[in-house]
Amino acid sequence: MDKTIQTAAEAVAQIPDGATVMIGGFGGSGAPIELIHALIDQGARHLTVVNNNAGNGHVGLAALIEQGRVDKLICSFPRSADPGVFVAAYRAGKIKLEIVPQGTLAERIRAAGAGIPAFYTPTGFGTDVAEGKPVAVFEGRSYVQERWLKADYALIKAELGDPHGNLTYRMAARNFNPVMASAATTTIAQVSRLVPLGGIDPEHVVTPGIFVSALTEIPNPAQEEDLNRAEAIYP
């Protein structure tokens, strides 16, 4: 078994119009910039994107939105140092927004990966985000029912990867990447270094390969923060 794919372009080639795509990262940390740019080049439209944020500057997720590819965004925090692209699309009515509290977003994704269709959380009880959702009382406290959040594809970024798709991450770039890997039908990882089988100590594997469909090596991946400081625009 070898899940390795030569290029980012080949890795994202099958993503169709209308797909729901989870994109890992928290701000720029852990964002799979090269896979997102390959998806822009590939041309898929009418996407629903799940990400913690809504892009920053004119690269990565912001560029995908700027190119008009995203119909709906599910996120917790659509603000950034330079959120202009999302704000313009939102104000023009070109993109729908579903705001999800960050912990609920993470748990909805985790639940999907774990086969749990719904769960109860104290988060959001009595607020606008709980509107229309079932509420139940456990041990005297009220909880809101939230449902799993699945995706057709997940685009994630990891540090080391082996041909079976076992992954490690680098520092806080881990964030949403492991849970998203488990919640999508097809998970595509860009890894900064591809190592042979046995090249990752089993004790250090964070995402076991069962959650990963394909991986491609992108050495020295771009950091969104660096691109934005250089005022980069993609494409």
Add this chain to the structure above:
Amino acid sequence: MIDITEIKLSNAQIAWRAAQDIEDGAYVNLGIGFPEMVAQFQPHGKQAIFHTENGVLDFGKSPDKGHEDWDLINAGKKAITLNPGTSFFHHADSFAMVRGGHLDVAILGAYQVAQTGDLANWSTGKGGIPAVGGAMDLVQSAKRIAVITDHVTKTGAPKLVDTCTMPLTGVGCVTRIYSSLAVIDIEVAGFVLREKIAAISLDDLQSLTGAPLHLDGPLQELACPKELA
């Protein structure tokens, strides 16, 4: 109405006061922006461990300019550094720490706090783009929820109110407010005044507060280091 511009505490002084109540060994989450400042004023001999939602526990100060590693950031997307003892974890684990009640204290900013402990801090409800982040999770689940805030808005309206008019972040969650004029607990009776700055009278403080201030035991002076003014 009394002009408080000259007498109110600076943000650094409010953050300093909030930091004095963080116990040694506490696991603490600081909201993005102003609350992050609390970490600078850890009293000597009290070591808090800071949690950031994006998956880091026990992180250090900001790095020097030019030494940032953008894979190592806090929830405010600012660069941080490692401590001996730092750990990394994914988002679902991070919010298990939050929802599971493992954090001792969360300190957040506020648009409005009601005398019932309701907090509004995520959306003005006026057509701005809402952004909730991790606030709704934090306010329901940390053992102690404190707010640091100016006592009134830029236009002089009370931020401590009878009932929040803005969309809620959480219901009945805030237990202590560190404002630019006072330290106020939220108890069954409502706002209980614990400390106020010497330069404001009780009547003037009440006139700037949107619900009754109750007294319970001795009222202390809220005194902060002058060099932080």
